[in-house]
Amino acid sequence: MSFLPPKGMRDSPPKIKILREKVFEKIKTVFERFGFDPLETPIVEKWETLKGKYGDEAENRLIWRFQLPYSEKWFALRYDLTVPLARFYARFKPALPFKRYQIGRVYRYEDPQKGRYREFYQCDADIVGAKEPFADIEIIDMMCEVFKAFNFSEFTIKLNDRRILKGLFEDKLNVEPETMLKIFRIVDKLDKIGKEGVINELKETGLAEEKISYISEILEIAEFKNEEILEFLRKFENEEVKKGVELLEACLDYSKAKHHIKIDLSLVRGLDYYTGMIYEIVVEKPRIGSLSGGGRYDNLIGMFAREEVPAVGGSIGVERLIDAGLETGIFKIEKYTIVDAGVIPLSESVMKYAWEVASELRKSGINTLILYEPTTPVKGIKRLEKKKISYAVLIGEKEASSKTLTFQNLETRERKEYKFDEIEKLTKEIL
Amino acid sequence: MSFLPPKGMRDSPPKIKILREKVFEKIKTVFERFGFDPLETPIVEKWETLKGKYGDEAENRLIWRFQLPYSEKWFALRYDLTVPLARFYARFKPALPFKRYQIGRVYRYEDPQKGRYREFYQCDADIVGAKEPFADIEIIDMMCEVFKAFNFSEFTIKLNDRRILKGLFEDKLNVEPETMLKIFRIVDKLDKIGKEGVINELKETGLAEEKISYISEILEIAEFKNEEILEFLRKFENEEVKKGVELLEACLDYSKAKHHIKIDLSLVRGLDYYTGMIYEIVVEKPRIGSLSGGGRYDNLIGMFAREEVPAVGGSIGVERLIDAGLETGIFKIEKYTIVDAGVIPLSESVMKYAWEVASELRKSGINTLILYEPTTPVKGIKRLEKKKISYAVLIGEKEASSKTLTFQNLETRERKEYKFDEIEKLTKEIL
Numbered sequence: 081m082s083f084l085p086p087k088g089m090r091d092s093p094p095k096i097k098i099l100r101e102k103v104f105e106k107i108k109t110v111f112e113r114f115g116f117d118p119l120e121t122p123i124v125e126k127w128e129t130l131k132g133k134y135g136d137e138a139e140n141r142l143i144w145r146f147q148l149p150y151s152e153k154w155f156a157l158r159y160d161l162t163v164p165l166a167r168f169y170a171r172f173k174p175a176l177p178f179k180r181y182q183i184g185r186v187y188r189y190e191d192p193q194k195g196r197y198r199e200f201y202q203c204d205a206d207i208v209g210a211k212e213p214f215a216d217i218e219i220i221d222m223m224c225e226v227f228k229a230f231n232f233s234e235f236t237i238k239l240n241d242r243r244i245l246k247g248l249f250e251d252k253l254n255v256e257p258e259t260m261l262k263i264f265r266i267v268d269k270l271d272k273i274g275k276e277g278v279i280n281e282l283k284e285t286g287l288a289e290e291k292i293s294y295i296s297e298i299l300e301i302a303e304f305k306n307e308e309i310l311e312f313l314r315k316f317e318n319e320e321v322k323k324g325v326e327l328l329e330a331c332l333d334y335s336k337a338k339h340h341i342k343i344d345l346s347l348v349r350g351l352d353y354y355t356g357m358i359y360e361i362v363v364e365k366p367r368i369g370s371l372s373g374g375g376r377y378d379n380l381i382g383m384f385a386r387e388e389v390p391a392v393g394g395s396i397g398v399e400r401l402i403d404a405g406l407e408t409g410i411f412k413i414e415k416y417t418i419v420d421a422g423v424i425p426l427s428e429s430v431m432k433y434a435w436e437v438a439s440e441l442r443k444s445g446i447n448t449l450i451l452y453e454p455t456t457p458v459k460g461i462k463r464l465e466k467k468k469i470s471y472a473v474l475i476g477e478k479e480a481s482s483k484t485l486t487f488q489n490l491e492t493r494e495r496k497e498y499k500f501d502e503i504e505k506l507t508k509e510i511l
Numbered sequence: 512m513s514f515l516p517p518k519g520m521r522d523s524p525p526k527i528k529i530l531r532e533k534v535f536e537k538i539k540t541v542f543e544r545f546g547f548d549p550l551e552t553p554i555v556e557k558w559e560t561l562k563g564k565y566g567d568e569a570e571n572r573l574i575w576r577f578q579l580p581y582s583e584k585w586f587a588l589r590y591d592l593t594v595p596l597a598r599f600y601a602r603f604k605p606a607l608p609f610k611r612y613q614i615g616r617v618y619r620y621e622d623p624q625k626g627r628y629r630e631f632y633q634c635d636a637d638i639v640g641a642k643e644p645f646a647d648i649e650i651i652d653m654m655c656e657v658f659k660a661f662n663f664s665e666f667t668i669k670l671n672d673r674r675i676l677k678g679l680f681e682d683k684l685n686v687e688p689e690t691m692l693k694i695f696r697i698v699d700k701l702d703k704i705g706k707e708g709v710i711n712e713l714k715e716t717g718l719a720e721e722k723i724s725y726i727s728e729i730l731e732i733a734e735f736k737n738e739e740i741l742e743f744l745r746k747f748e749n750e751e752v753k754k755g756v757e758l759l760e761a762c763l764d765y766s767k768a769k770h771h772i773k774i775d776l777s778l779v780r781g782l783d784y785y786t787g788m789i790y791e792i793v794v795e796k797p798r799i800g801s802l803s804g805g806g807r808y809d810n811l812i813g814m815f816a817r818e819e820v821p822a823v824g825g826s827i828g829v830e831r832l833i834d835a836g837l838e839t840g841i842f843k844i845e846k847y848t849i850v851d852a853g854v855i856p857l858s859e860s861v862m863k864y865a866w867e868v869a870s871e872l873r874k875s876g877i878n879t880l881i882l883y884e885p886t887t888p889v890k891g892i893k894r895l896e897k898k899k900i901s902y903a904v905l906i907g908e909k910e911a912s913s914k915t916l917t918f919q920n921l922e923t924r925e926r927k928e929y930k931f932d933e934i935e936k937l938t939k940e941i942l
Contacts, residue, residue, distance in 0.1 A: 082560075083602035083815055085553045086586060091599055094548035094611065101549065113873040115850045115880030117525035118532065122516045122630050123554055123616060124575075124588075129513075144555075146577035146586075150620060155517060155577075157555075168522055171514035175897045179880065180525065185554060189581060199553050214862070214883035221870075334863060336870055384514055419546045431645070432765060439652075439767055442544040449546030449610065452645040466606045 088190065088198030095416045100201075103402055103411070104183055106229050107203055111181040114222045116205050119180040121164040123187075127154035133163050133383075135352065144187040157187035161204045162380065162393070169208055170384035176209025183398075195403055206393030208381050213330035216357045216376055219394045223361055223372045224337035226396060230410065234365035238344035239331060241324030242354045242375070247316055248298055248345065253291050263287070267295070270346040275299050302345040306332060309343045327357050353377050357392065366408040372396050416468035420510050423450040424460030426476035433480040437473060440503045446510055448473075465490060471510055519621065519629030526847045531632075534833055534842070535614055537660050538634055542612040545653045547636050550611040552595040554618075558585035564594050564814075566783065575618040588618035592635045593811065593824070600639055601815035607640025614829075626834055637824030639812050644761035647788045647807055650825045654792055654803045655768035657827060661841065665796035669775035670762060672755030673785045673806070678747055679729055679776065684722050694718070698726070701777040706730050733776040737763060740774045758788050784808050788823065797839040803827050847899035851941050854881040855891030857907035864911040868904060871934045877941055879904075896921060902941055 085091055092100060108118075127145050134143065144157035158164055161182045169178065183203045190196050205222065207215040220237055227235055249267075250260055266281045273281070278299060282292050301312050313325045332338050340361075349358045356376035363371050374394030382389040405411035421441060425434035434450060441448040449469065451460055461472050474486040483500040487509070498506060516522055523531060539549075558576050565574065575588035589595055592613045600609065614634045621627050636653065638646040651668055658666055680698075681691055697712045704712070709730060713723050732743050744756045763769050780789045787807035794802050805825030813820035836842035852872060856865035865881060872879040880900065882891055892903050905917040914931040918940070929937060 082557070083598050085598075086555050086557050086584075089553035089555060091553070091602065092551035093599075093603055093605070094550060097549040097551045100551070112849045112878045113876075115853075115878055117848050117850070118528040119525060120523035120528045120531070122520035122522070124517050124520060124618070124630060126513070126517050141581060144579060146579055148575060148577055148620060150572060153517075167514050167516075168524075171522065172524055174524070175894070177883065187555070189579060199555060210883050214866075214881070218881070218883075225873075334866055336866075417548050418543045419548070422546075435645075435765055435767075442656075445544070447543045447546055450645070450649070452608065452641045452649075463606070 086198070088192035088196075090197065090199070094418070095413045098415045098418060099406075099411060099413060100402060103230075103398065103405075104201075104203070107226055107396060107398070108181070108183065110222060110226045110229055111205050113225070114179075114205075114218065116179045116181040116222075119165070119168065119182045120184070121158070121161075121168060121182070123157055123185065124155050125158050125164065125167075127156045129167055130156045130159055130163055134159055138188075142188045142190060144189055158184075159188060160186050161202050162206070162377075165204075165206060165208070166381045166384050169381050169389065173385070174208075176389075177215065178208040179206070180208070181205040195400055197399065200399045203396040203398040204393060205395075206391060208391045209389055210392065211390050212356055212376060212392070213327050214334070215392050216327065217331055217334050219374060219392055220331065220341075220359055221336045223359075223374075223394050223396065224340060227361065227363065227371065230401070230405075232363050232365075232410075235340060235361055235363045235371075237335075237337060237341045238347045238360045238362060239328060239341050240344050240347040240358050241327050242356055242358055243320035244313060244324035244328075244345070245348065247318040247321035247324070249295070251318065252294060255287075255291075259285070259287070263295070264348045267299070267346050268348040270299065270302070298345060306341065306343045309345065324356070331357070349373060349375060353380065355379060359394070366404075366410065368400070368404040368408065370397065371401055371404075418447050419449045419467065419469050420447045421449070421471040421473055421506075422460075422464040422467070422469045423448060423473045423475060424457065424464070425451060425454045426457065426460075426474065427454050430454070430475050430477060430480040433483075434475040437475055437485055437500065437503070440500065441473070441506065444504045444507045446507060461488070461490065517629070519623035519627075521628065521630070525849070526844045529846045529849060530837075530842060530844060531833060534661075534829065534836075535632075535634070538657055538827060538829070539612070539614065541653060541657045541660055542636050544656070545610075545636075545649060547610045547612040550596070550599065550613045551615070552589070552592075552599060552613070554588055554616065555586050556589050556595065556598075558587045560598055561587045561590055561594055565590055569619075573619045573621065575620055589615075590619060591617050592633050593637070593808075596635075596637060596639070597812045597815050600812050600820065604816070605639075607820075608646065609639040610636070611639070612636040626831060628830065631830045634827040634829040635824060636826075637822055639822045640820055641823065642821050643787055643807060643823070644758050645765070646823050647758065648762055648765050650805060650823055651762065651772075651790055652767045654790075654805075654825050654827065655771060658792065658794065658802065661832075661836075663794050663796075663841075666771060666792055666794045666802075668766075668768060668772045669778045669791045669793060670759060670772050671775050671778040671789050672758050673787055673789055674751035675744060675755035675759075675776070676779065678749040678752035678755070680726070682749065683725060686718075686722075690716070690718070694726070695779045698730070698777050699779040701730065701733070729776060737772065737774045740776065755787070762788070780804060780806060784811065786810060790825070797835075797841065799831070799835040799839065801828065802832055802835075849878050850880045850898065850900050851878045852880070852902040852904055852937075853891075853895040853898070853900045854879060854904045854906060855888065855895070856882060856885045857888065857891075857905065858885045861885070861906050861908060861911040864914075865906040868906055868916055868931065868934070871931065872904070872937065875935045875938045877938060892919070892921065 143159050147154055185199055186202050187199055266278055270278055354375040355378040358375035360370050361372040372394055376392040378390040381391045423434050423438045425431050438448050438450040457474055464472050470490055472488045479485050485498050487498055488495045574590050578585055616630055617633050697709055701709055785806040786809045789806035791801050792803040807823040809821040812822045854865050854869045856862050869879050869881040888905055895903050901921055903919040910916050916929050918929055919926045
């Protein structure tokens with residue numbers, strides 16, 4: 081019999097769960113500072129709720145959808161947290177702007193590989209019912225604050241606008257939507273494969289020479305500084321491009337993280353979805369790469385309620401953050417256990433007093449374990465050390481009769497006596 | 512199109528999610544004080560992992576098991592947190608005793624009704640690898656501490672032992688296991704239907720007259736005081752009963768909550784599962800009923816690892832706690848939002864300064880929302896009130912030019928001026 085969870089899914093032993101909780105806690109604190117309220121929706125949704133929302137590939141290969149043996153109904157495990165948000169909005173119609181965050185597991189039947197799981201956490205913050213530009217700027221600012229909270233200092237906010245992409249590429253190239261999608265996917269790889277690489281791949285698609293050289297020009301400009309790119313974009317007469325430029329300008333004007341912003345005309349992201357600003361935050365030191373992305377999507381939230389509801393949001397790649405954080409040493413498995421101290425009773429007769437001591441330690445806020453069977457100091461300490469507990473409290477006949485306890489720091493090996501009445505003092509030593 | 516989640520499942524809007532998190536946080540704190548480490552396992556398990564563990568009814572009607580359209584494999588949503596713990600133990604073999612808690616959602620295809628859901632939280636603490644009696648006592652003591660943390664003072668710990676039930680009933684009545692199960696189910700209802708009710712229902716099963724009068728005698732004794740019941744039980748020569756009595760005695764001797772303990776010979780719980788101590792904690796004031804239950808199960812954890820691993824644990828009926836807590840008024844929806852203060856910009860020209868103010872408030876630890884479009888004080892305050900936010904920060908031309916802010920308590924309507932440099936002072940007023 082196998083003891084493994086399903087492929088692509090993971091158990092989190094205490095040391096990992098402690099770290100994950102710490103990471104989530106940090107993110108939650110920043111989200112709440114920015115006025116986002118917590119929300120929770122079921123893991124299971126009706127299949128009809130998810131159907132038609134994610135495109136063919138997701139529907140035919142990736143969504144965990146199923147029937148039970150007891151029912152004709154189709155269910156699905158949630159694929160992201162955005163469609164459930166849209167359903168929630170339609171159901172409750174909360175006062176706008178509705179700012180919510182949700183940290184929860186989502187399910188995709190991907191081929192598992194390094195950093196890609198079938199069950200993973202998403203960590204989303206969205207603002208429903210707010211037009212550009214301030215809500216957009218707030219999302220960017222907040223995500224930057226999250227990374228600052230994790231002590232990342234060197235990161236870049238790649239910023240672009242869906243309307244600019246449309247004006248620059250779609251309207252000019254005049255190709256089928258499918259071809260356009262292919263082109264965008266190639267352009268999006270600029271960072272990885274360089275300009276030469278992009279041009280080569282574009283040639284392979286059979287795109288006309290003059291169209292490729294047009295794209296090549298744009299990519300040239302994409303390497304310019306922010307102000308130069310804006311200069312170039314301002315020349316466009318296209319109304320949509322103008323709006324995109326205004327958005328970029330507002331971001332560069334108002335964002336508290338403006339010095340991290342780099343306009344990136346090759347940033348594409350999921351195009352079907354976004355209608356305005358799009359961003360990605362790339363951590364450069366350590367070289368972790370993209371840890372957050374998002375943008376404005378003014379057509380999605382209203383699709384259930386059948387009304388127009390502007391929205392903007394961002395997501396933190398929290399699995400990547402944790403995996404890469406552990407690899408690069410930003411996160412360390414420091415705590416193997418939440419237990420602060422272990423009480424070791426040295427004989428059967430002191431058990432009752434040891435029980436009192438444990439209870440008193442707990443009252444003082446110390447996370448306390450007690451060994452259930454009397455043992456020797458050496459054996460008891462060995463057991464605590466095996467569990468990576470830092471402090472031992474030894475209770476023998478002497479301690480029981482004098483109402484004291486022997487407290488030992490298992491790292492320095494230093495021992496001290498404490499009176500039972502003074503247990504609260506221990507709090508300072510330990511916490 | 513329906514905006515509802517699947518039947519028997521619930522959305523938690525912010526006000527509910529805030530309450531739930533507070534409840535979980537309180538439980539977690541107590542669990543951690545007692546030295547239990549957090550654990551997380553996937554929501555999805557292989558079907559083969561759950562198969563054969565929960566009995567026929569669960570397997571044929573209740574477990575969410577399914578295949579995906581892309582695979583022949585059978586999966587299942589976890590039915591409880593105990594089988595995943597057993598699998599985890601077999602996989603990782605953590606140092607013993609392994610004390611873990613897990614708060615997580617489980618899935619049962621029940622007919623939804625008041626207080627019964629298809630997706631609900633379980634909140635378990637278990638000690639793996641520890642023999643009786645101290646681990647058992649610790650579970651009871653800890654669960655009592657949880658209820659004290661919620662300010663319940665009047666509750667009873669119903670305590671019994673599987674071995675006593677066996678000695679008192681099974682060995683004496685000499686009936687088929689199936690009949691025994693029926694009898695136990697009826698006896699378990701003593702609290703609800705009274706002794707007469709139990710006798711009547713027993714008669715309906717066609718049980719022999721003398722067996723019924725034997726049970727009737729036991730039920731008589733069940734109403735005695737703890738010491739009298741023990742007196743009666745001590746007369747049994749049966750080795751298993753002796754062990755059970757010793758366990759009860761140890762609990763009454765060592766438990767910090769001994770004055771809450773009532774030995775209850777009619778307490779049965781799920782019999783297949785438990786091997787020793789069983790308990791239930793019943794809250795009497797307010798009349799909520801059973802909020803925690805558990806016991807010793809020495810044969811379950813080892814079933815994956817194929818070795819003997821003693822274990823004892825308890826579970827908090829957290830959904831019932833929350834539902835009943837809200838109904839009885841112990842829990843109140845006090846916080847509709849995590850937002851402390853809302854910044855209201857009164858004109859376009861002050862937007863940048865308002866942005867600075869919001870940022871400074873956040874730095875001071877205040878959860879801050881900012882309205883994205885300038886408005887009047889009246890309209891702005893109305894919007895904050897609609898979101899149940901308690902404090903407004905008004906930013907007009909005057910404030911922007913003098914680097915101040917107008918702070919208003921929306922309950923008392925009192926307004927105060929603050930300098931931008933003094934924003935930290937606001938923390939005291941708000942938090």
